[in-house]
Amino acid sequence: MIVAMKKAKLVVMKDDKDKLLKSLQKAGVFMPIPPADSETAGDSSQEEVLLQRAEKSLKLIERFREKKGLIRDEVRISYDEFVHVDHKREEVLSEIEEIDFKIEQLEAEIESFEDQRKYYLPWQDLDIRLSDLTNTKFSVFHTGFLKQGKSEDLKLIILETGGEVKELGAGADGLAFLFVNYVHDDAEVMERVKSLGFLEVGLPKIAKFTAEIISEMETKIQANMQLIEELKAKLAEIAENAKELELY
Structure with a gap:
């Protein structure tokens, strides 16, 4: 007897796909067919890029999140939420990446300022402008x-x-x-x-005292450190809603 079959659409995480298909085939209750081109959810390479960006961003903000327990909370979402391409998530990714880039720039500047400070430190008590030497x-x-x-x-x-x-x-x-x-x-x-x-x-022929140059470098270092703290605070704020990124 031929039993009428109902069409169903399954959406599953990529890592669980093969395991689920084998289980369904063993049970004999589901016959998989490839989706039509129109149903393919975007370009796979683009999805992979988004996934990699999301994973990197989650690692960046991980230290700002509350520590997870031994048992991970189960997140339940609807099918529509799962397949929906939320451009706000992409905006969050871009924001995290931009903040990370700015922090890297500021840290590189701090390293440069510190090198300059150390260079002039032995000459700190020089009581003549460098340009006058x-x-x-x-x-x-x-x-x-x-x-x-x-x-x-x-x-x-x-x-x-x-x-x-x-x-x-x-x-x-x-x-x-x-x-x-x-x-x-x-x-x-x-x-x-x-x-x-x-x-x-x-020594460079600069129209400044060495103590003046050292003070300027220290001021710049402090300013950059303050900016980094502000950017990290922004990452901490984003981390509170990190579950949105985990949907990738």
Whole structure:
């Protein structure tokens, strides 16, 4: 006897598709047929891109969500909700991605500002604008580093020829020094100084004090950190409605 069959439409998560089909075939209650082209829900490659974006975004906001229990809550939605392409979800994805990009930019800037701050830190007590470290008709300026333990030898060499020397802060390459030689003594003095291991460093000729530059870098770092906190607060706000993204 031929039994009249009813047409039914099943929508299932991709990961469960094969398992469900096998179970239905074993039960002998369902004969799957491929959907018509008009019923195909969009381009699969586009769906895959959306899925990847959603997964990445969920990972980004995961730390802002409440900790899940051992048993995950079951989410029940209607068929229409499941197949409906909600453009608001895509807008949320774009917003999360934009915030993440901005945070990455701000963090990169912080790293750059911090590198600049560290560069000028040994010269913090320099009481002359960098633009004024310019040679004159009678004198030559030098800035650089010398390993600790030889600073007194360097000072003696400079002072013996009537020059001036100032010991500044410590850096990765040793102690920072600024000294000035008379032009006619400079070549001989520098030969002796370099024999001690003096490493000359040319500072940028900026019309600012080093302490001023360091302060500016610290201000920029604080400003960026504040912006990052505001963006993270926005992610936390989005995380409260993260279940919408899980529908992807």
